[in-house]
Amino acid sequence: xxxxxxxxxxxxxxxxxxxxxxxxxxxxxxxxxxxxxxxxxxxxxxxxxxxxxxxxxxxxxxxxxxxxxxxxxxxxxxxxxxxxxxxxxxxxxxxxxxxxxxxxxxxxxxxxxxxxxxxxxxxxxxxxxxxxxxxxxxxxxxxxxxxxx
Numbered sequence: 001x002x003x004x005x006x007x008x009x010x011x012x013x014x015x016x017x018x019x020x021x022x023x024x025x026x027x028x029x030x031x032x033x034x035x036x037x038x039x040x041x042x043x044x045x046x047x048x049x050x051x052x053x054x055x056x057x058x059x060x061x062x063x064x065x066x067x068x069x070x071x072x073x074x075x076x077x078x079x080x081x082x083x084x085x086x087x088x089x090x091x092x093x094x095x096x097x098x099x100x101x102x103x104x105x106x107x108x109x110x111x112x113x114x115x116x117x118x119x120x121x122x123x124x125x126x127x128x129x130x131x132x133x134x135x136x137x138x139x140x141x142x143x144x145x146x147x148x149x
Contacts, residue, residue: 021046023091026128029121042125043092047085047133053115083110089129125139 011017023046027039034040047055059081065071087095087109094100095109117125135146 020096021094021132021134024097024128024132028128030118040110041092042090044089044129044132047089047092047129051088052085052133055088056081081111082122083113085133086110086113086125086129089132097098 006145019050024044025041028033028042030039032040043049056076060074061077062072063075065073090113092111095112101107101109104112106115113122113125
């Protein structure tokens with residue numbers, strides 16, 4: 001165990017001690033700019049584990065196993081999951097704004113993202129949302145080896 005780490009200090013694990021992740025700014029596209037040609041910044045927030053679980057459940061269906069009558073397995077629609085996760089994380093612009101959706105001829109936050117961004121920009125946005133929500137944190141940084149003294 002590392003020096004200075006007291007695993008028996010139960011109160012250190014209380015919610016009030018958890019560091020909160022802040023929102024991040026991200027230029028999702030170079031095609032939407034301010035008056036000076038600088039790409040507009042989008043605000044992304046970290047998605048919580050509970051929100052992520054609810055989104056995953058919305059995108060999960062039971063499908064029959066081929067050749068096995070009565071047997072089913074779960075299937076996650078990854079495209080739908082990614083779109084919903086991105087929509088949940090974007091704070092600015094407000095993807096649920098009816099006027100913005102109308103301007104882009106889109107119905108719903110996920111469809112608005114698809115209208116506003118190119119396929120490559122969507123992939124990059126998903127990566128930024130994943131990082132903001134700590135999906136891409138290296139496990140090497142999280143796992144500490146406990147050595148016998």
